[in-house]
Amino acid sequence: MTASQAPAPRETPLWRAMLAIVWKDLTAEWRSRELLSSMMVFALSVIFIFNFALELDARTRATVIGGVLWSTFTFAGTLGLNRSMAAEKDRGALDGLLLAPMDRSAIYLGKVLANWLFMLFMAALVVPLVSVFYNQNLFSPGLWGVIALGSLGYVAVGTLLAAMAVQARTRDMLLPILLLPLVLPVLIPAVRASMGFLRGLPWEDFAGAVHLLVATDLIFLAVGYMLFDTVMAE
Amino acid sequence: MSTPSTGPMIAVRRLVKRFGLRVVLRGVDLEVQAGEFVALLGPNGAGKTTLLRILATLSRPNHGEVRLAGYRLPGQASAARRYLGLVSHQPLLYGDLSAEQNLRFYARLYSVPRAGERIAALLERVGLASRRRDPVRTFSRGMQQRLAIARALLHDPRILLLDEPYTGLDQDAAARLDALLRPIAAEGRTVLMASHNLPRVAALASRFVVLSRGRIAASVSREHISDQDLLDFYRAAVMADRPAAPSASGGAA
Numbered sequence: 001m002t003a004s005q006a007p008a009p010r011e012t013p014l015w016r017a018m019l020a021i022v023w024k025d026l027t028a029e030w031r032s033r034e035l036l037s038s039m040m041v042f043a044l045s046v047i048f049i050f051n052f053a054l055e056l057d058a059r060t061r062a063t064v065i066g067g068v069l070w071s072t073f074t075f076a077g078t079l080g081l082n083r084s085m086a087a088e089k090d091r092g093a094l095d096g097l098l099l100a101p102m103d104r105s106a107i108y109l110g111k112v113l114a115n116w117l118f119m120l121f122m123a124a125l126v127v128p129l130v131s132v133f134y135n136q137n138l139f140s141p142g143l144w145g146v147i148a149l150g151s152l153g154y155v156a157v158g159t160l161l162a163a164m165a166v167q168a169r170t171r172d173m174l175l176p177i178l179l180l181p182l183v184l185p186v187l188i189p190a191v192r193a194s195m196g197f198l199r200g201l202p203w204e205d206f207a208g209a210v211h212l213l214v215a216t217d218l219i220f221l222a223v224g225y226m227l228f229d230t231v232m233a234e
Numbered sequence: 235m236s237t238p239s240t241g242p243m244i245a246v247r248r249l250v251k252r253f254g255l256r257v258v259l260r261g262v263d264l265e266v267q268a269g270e271f272v273a274l275l276g277p278n279g280a281g282k283t284t285l286l287r288i289l290a291t292l293s294r295p296n297h298g299e300v301r302l303a304g305y306r307l308p309g310q311a312s313a314a315r316r317y318l319g320l321v322s323h324q325p326l327l328y329g330d331l332s333a334e335q336n337l338r339f340y341a342r343l344y345s346v347p348r349a350g351e352r353i354a355a356l357l358e359r360v361g362l363a364s365r366r367r368d369p370v371r372t373f374s375r376g377m378q379q380r381l382a383i384a385r386a387l388l389h390d391p392r393i394l395l396l397d398e399p400y401t402g403l404d405q406d407a408a409a410r411l412d413a414l415l416r417p418i419a420a421e422g423r424t425v426l427m428a429s430h431n432l433p434r435v436a437a438l439a440s441r442f443v444v445l446s447r448g449r450i451a452a453s454v455s456r457e458h459i460s461d462q463d464l465l466d467f468y469r470a471a472v473m474a475d476r477p478a479a480p481s482a483s484g485g486a487a
Binding site: 034 | 292312315322324326331335339340342369427
């Protein structure tokens with residue numbers, strides 16, 4: 001086939017490019033199992049350390065369990081975000097994405113969706129373990145809703161910062177330094193809302209935290225969507 | 235949406251690129267017509283990769299005008315990317331995916347019609363059909379580079395940019411790459427290849443352009459120069475563009 005005979009390729013719709021990136025990330029993870037295994041090892045370490053270092057009575061455990069849960073997600077998630085973006089830098093693959101005829105925001109949205117799925121998968125394994133170690137019932141639909149919302153906000157800002165950090169030589173150090181302060185508006189309401197559901201508090205007592213979580217998710221997603229192309233430009 | 239012009243496929247005028255205080259490209263002027271295979275020669279640090287990255291829409295110029303297939307960069311970069319393929323010294327592939335999965339992924343990003351047939355044909359062409367299910371991280375450097383060519387040709391681009399494609403290849407792998415590149419020019423594509431490997435580009439290119447110290451120092455068509463004279467032409471172009479060295483006695487008081 002010659003170039004002159006070829007039809008001009010169409011611009012790829014954003015949703016299709018985004019789903020292609022999710023498919024690519026899930027397939028690569030299925031074959032390597034690097035990202036999830038490292039996140040899980042790290043998460044287990046954090047759970048063990050908290051469990052054995054803090055000898056807490058049952059009542060105190062119930063009050064700190066939300067913090068333990070979100071500390072575990074945060075630390076293990078940072079590892080996952082770093083690994084996810086490093087895979088794009090390996091063999092120059094990120095340039096391959098940037099060359100495609102599509103809105104570059106599709107890269108951001110695709111990576112956010114893939115990272116979110118990885119976070120939810122990790123949470124599905126971590127929550128039962130925390131439940132056993134801390135002898136607390138964590139099987140609450142409300143808690144899972146908070147985990148879904150909190151993880152989304154976390155990966156929304158984390159993916160953008162990982163894309164910035166991956167350009168730097170000190171990316172492994174840079175991401176946690178940038179991410180942890182910026183993710184506080186997600187973590188604080190996520191911990192409060194988690195505790196609200198786990199302790200069976202009236203909805204009015206923690207509805208503000210859930211609303212703040214939703215608002216922060218939307219703000220972080222919008223900022224990431226708008227800034228990603230600029231971040232990718234040298 | 236604007237359509238491509240009938241003018242040159244690549245048109246660069248007074249292109250300037252700076253990284254901080256360092257000026258890498260100092261007013262580059264270059265035109266490449268449809269179907270030309272142009273070899274971009276130059277010493278290390280001449281600005282070849284920077285020029286190719288700007289043409290590939292991966293970097294933005296500070297000044298000057300760049301058009302690809304009639305589309306102005308960086309404003310119409312998204313449209314220009316449809317016509318563009320890039321083979322870099324890195325393969326732009328995912329090590330954990332198989333050869334076939336890598337191409338399927340890029341076929342989705344480029345909305346390639348009948349992707350399955352196209353992928354099978356390209357894997358056959360680059361001699362990797364029997365390894366299509368193996369992860370790319372198990373491939374040799376030469377195999378990765380051949381797969382990178384398949385990736386770059388997947389959407390049938392009219393312009394192909396090659397940045398030092400022979401880097402890290404042994405003689406056999408380089409010869410196999412030659413055999414892949416030769417028909418590409420005959421297909422009517424416009425090719426701009428940066429390389430240090432004069433004997434190899436001599437067998438492929440229809441024009442030679444020397445970039446030195448961020449400027450186009452010389453340009454000559456294939457029919458006006460023999461293989462034997464190419465090295466002299468290159469050396470003369472680079473030497474002529476060097477700043478005059480201070481004389482041995484000039485600094486003595």
